[in-house]
Amino acid sequence: xxxxxxxxxxxxxxxxxxxxxxxxxxxxxxxxxxxxxxxxxxxxxxxxxxxxxxxxxxxxxxxxxxxxxxxxxxxxxxxxxxxxxxxxxxxxxxxxxxxxxxxxxxxxxxxxxxxxxxxxxxxxxxxxxxxxxxxxxxxxxxxxxxxxxxxxxxx
Numbered sequence: 001x002x003x004x005x006x007x008x009x010x011x012x013x014x015x016x017x018x019x020x021x022x023x024x025x026x027x028x029x030x031x032x033x034x035x036x037x038x039x040x041x042x043x044x045x046x047x048x049x050x051x052x053x054x055x056x057x058x059x060x061x062x063x064x065x066x067x068x069x070x071x072x073x074x075x076x077x078x079x080x081x082x083x084x085x086x087x088x089x090x091x092x093x094x095x096x097x098x099x100x101x102x103x104x105x106x107x108x109x110x111x112x113x114x115x116x117x118x119x120x121x122x123x124x125x126x127x128x129x130x131x132x133x134x135x136x137x138x139x140x141x142x143x144x145x146x147x148x149x150x151x152x153x154x155x
Contacts, residue, residue: 003029005071012069013040016061021045022054025083025090036076038066041083047093050082089147095123098149105130106146107139117150 010027017024026041042058044050059080066078089095089103098120105116105128118130118137127138128147 003031005029008069008071009038009040009066012065013058013062016065017042017058020054020057020061022050022058033077035074036072037079038072038076039079039081041081043083043091047091055080055082089120089149092123095120095128095147102150103130104148104150105139105144106148107143108145109143113145120147 006027006029009029010024013024013027021044022042023045024040025043026039028039030037030039040058040062042050042054044054059078062080063078066072066076089098099122101120103118103120105118107114107116116130116132116137116139118132121129121131121136123129123141125141127140128144130137130139
């Protein structure tokens with residue numbers, strides 16, 4: 001179950017990230033931890049790697065906004081980081097950087113949703129290519145819902 005404050009925290013995070021040329025890729029609230037932990041994953045707008053300075057700058061700006069908004073009645077921990085492995089591949093740079101890595105591709109065809117596992121070969125404007133046990137599979141980009149890195153060995 002997602003935390004009710006995630007949209008509000010995301011909005012504050014995006015407000016803080018925009019002037020820093022950062023993009024918020026994910027927000028999570030870990031209410032089971034003591035103290036409560038707010039986790040924000042970011043990417044750079046220019047596609048470069050996220051630096052520790054980027055994380056520090058956003059953490060400071062967002063911390064101020066969250067404190068002013070008084071969303072949390074008790075102390076909380078704010079963690080800002082890059083998405084790291086296991087995240088969705090989104091940008092052309094992601095698809096180029098992780099060529100040859102195992103992925104799972106979620107697609108929607110007509111009324112059916114399925115998952116295709118394989119080794120990422122690349123993508124262009126129309127298709128994503130996966131190597132599935134030595135066979136190249138072309139999947140129309142319009143059918144692709146999500147592509148994620150996995151730890152499996154395919155292809």
